[in-house]
Amino acid sequence: MSRIRQLAGTLCMVMVLHSTSAIAFFAAPKAIAQTPPTTLSTSDAIQQVVAAGLMNNYADGQFHPERFMSRAELASILVKAFALDTRAAATQENLVEVQDVPASHWAFNNIQTVLKTGIMRGYRGNMFFPNQRVNRAEAFAIFAQAYGVYQFPDDTVAEILTPYPDAASVPTWARRSLATALNEGFVNIDAQGNIRPLQPVTRGDMAYALSRYLARQQQPGV
Incomplete structure (x- = not known):
């Protein structure tokens, strides 16, 4: 090696x-x-x-x-572990449109962060499928x-x-x-x-x- x-x-x-x-x-x-x-x-x-x-x-x-x-759980853990919310891309004011993750969702902010930073991506139709394994x-x-x-x-x-x-x-x-x-x-x-x-x-x-x-x-x- x-x-x-x-x-x-x-x-x-x-x-x-x-x-x-x-x-x-x-x-x-x-x-x-x-x-x-x-x-x-x-x-x-x-x-x-x-x-x-x-x-x-x-x-x-x-x-x-x-x-x-789930995808929502993974997103939340990675935001915390890597302080993704402090990265420049995460501070953008514009929200990423996600049809199946409303603002009331428990992981809304973390999912927005992983999408803005490109760490995770959504699916067609602006779907994230937060509960998907x-x-x-x-x-x-x-x-x-x-x-x-x-x-x-x-x-x-x-x-x-x-x-x-x-x-x-x-x-x-x-x-x-x-x-x-x-x-x-x-x-x-x-x-x-x-x-x-x-x-x-x-x-x-x-x-x-x-x-x-x-x-x-x-x-x-x-």
């Missing part, structure tokens, strides 16, 4: 020099860190993100890591977009994805973003080393990604 580490450093410079690229880079990419995705337990991850205020327990006091996440490919690709996507060349993306048995099931549109998330250690994999890109993302999955992100903020280079 040394070649990928060198390439990541080069890409970091490229993103500084080409900040007007069509792909948005909202966070400076870090150096490659090949920390095994299984080194952090789900319970540890949950404790960390709850303590940081990025996710909350339910009214019964339980986190319920097995529960699936999100699969793991979508969730981690969106997470990577909020973090900052490496502009890896295709051969490097393939090199990152190839070790995973189910890499072929990663949608084409998500490959580069998911490669960034994997490369940064944000993706938890199963015992067989599978990414499971088409399975619904769970609260436990997102807690893991957020805990790894917190570790990077606290210890750059981890």
Whole structure:
């Protein structure tokens, strides 16, 4: 992976020099860190993100890591984790027209923020489908977009994805973003080393990604 580490450093410079690229880079990419995705337990991850205020327990006091996440929930978590509401695009006064998310919706402001910043996109007919489940490919690709996507060349993306048995099931549109998330250690994999890109993302999955992100903020280079 040394070649990928060198390439990541080069890409970091490229993103500084080409900040007007069509792909948005909202966070400076870090150096490659090949920390095994299984080194952090789900319970540890949950404790960390709850303590940081990025996710909350339910009214019964339980986190319920097995529960699936909706688009509205994902939007709200990412706004908080990456302070998306402080980015320039989020401060635009004009609202994005969204037919199925009225101003009374609990996640209205957060959904407006992810749409204005381009972190998430709506569907045809100005629909957002806030209650729709999100699969793991979508969730981690969106997470990577909020973090900052490496502009890896295709051969490097393939090199990152190839070790995973189910890499072929990663949608084409998500490959580069998911490669960034994997490369940064944000993706938890199963015992067989599978990414499971088409399975619904769970609260436990997102807690893991957020805990790894917190570790990077606290210890750059981890």
